[in-house]
Amino acid sequence: MAPYPTLQALLSGRSLAAGPRRGLRRLPEGEESQPYDHITVAPCTSLIGAQISGIDLAEPVTPEVFAELDRALLEFKVLFFRDQHRVTGARHRDFAQMWGELEVHPFLPQGEVAEIVRFEKGAENAGVENVWHADVTWREKPALGSVLRAVEVPEAGGDTCFADMAAAYDFLPEHVKTAIRGRVAVHDFTLPFGIGMDPDKLKEMQEKYPAVEHPVVRIHPRTGRRTLFVNGIFTTHIVGLPEEESEELLKLLFQQASVPEYQVRFKWEAGSIAFWDNRAVQHYAVSDYFPQRRVMERAAILGDRPR
Template identity: 45%
Template structure:
């Protein structure tokens, strides 16, 4: 059944015990899922239908889900093994949950377009973020369909990107949170990694623009793929290209914007999206818990 904003589809694959509704949030990304109780474990049909919805819409939003930290971990684990983040503070009882958000003295710093942990050799498959506390006004999050961003690049640009390799690094974004000793130890544990500039989604086959301004530092093989006259041509041309690719995430036509409420859960596919947590509410508080599902090596 085709879903429209005016008439959301009901998904009932197989013998689904509790059908849920799917209401698209924008033409290109995002859907609100209704008529589902996430305090209860997902059965096989619900899991399969939600995974299919995630692949189609790339972002799933669930409202009014008053679940515990343990239930959030169990729900996220249904979709794969969870990582433990090496920098963010963790929930005291569940290290798989990172605690996000500043306070009245320290603002949050997630206001940059990024794909979670692209600096890992195995970046995440998806992230599941639950709102614990948020301001009445402000603190929205934007998600971007990066498959759409790639598809709508000019053909000549798409062709020029084939075979290019980007370097992703933990330290530029997180190094300021660390002591010199911590930076040294994190560098040893998490050296820069290389991923294709355009990755192929392992489940849908979509081609996805996979560089982000938070973690992508440079191109490993730009000079091999492009003719240059002088060294400064190479560096400036590489920087110009990267800046152009970064800016694709900021195109409103590829985006959806979510207004948070307590007990809202957002579940997104990190392989095909980027997101930006808007920091317009400081010194009000916004507290979140995030579980991140381990993915595979981009190809």
């Protein structure tokens, strides 16, 4: 028998053995979780996600609290806050800005301030963000992180799932790791945002935001962990592979985000905020609330060029 499952077996899902996932780890190898003194941190799963309490984000964040939030973000990859009803668009922007300059999105509608994108979903505009992805990977410098705030939530449904892409990488079979080592892939906004766009406008935007190449596996700039960095919305192909092989390999890589052991699922309430490390996770907005309304606002923090 072959030492590793074949690509075909992996694609059929039959290689995913039942039983514990041994070696799931939140932190880089050899690092231990340190206590948090200024915020309360309740892990959502053994791997990813934490609910943060003891903090009102409508108030200025002290340097001590900022340092702990920053550390928690690297450890848990996505932080959840409840009942932040007093956070306005301007306060949302100011909070996110503590991590760096914010992006002004060229395609999505703005909220009450320019750096906030507003997702207003309902019967007229159904939610289509139900594909695993990281935000704005079609940019040369994709977002470091995103801060998403629930303004109006459906009676039920509309959760967001997050997947730890370092775990997704760690658990790849060795021969797949070998196959993607040193490879780069092309990311392009055209697939989701080009649909229905006027051809002249599309050409103009493609000149302004040409497709970019990013490593298939990026090294997280803060934690040093290897992280799978291709996604089903923006990644078109792996450079240097025949089309069919690139497609097969990408399908396999995209599937990794769908493993429940790598995930956390967040149920939104009005006033909830999620802050994720866009370099470390992918997310999936469950689109099960049509035709109810779901209104969210997002700030995205500019990141660095993946390497």
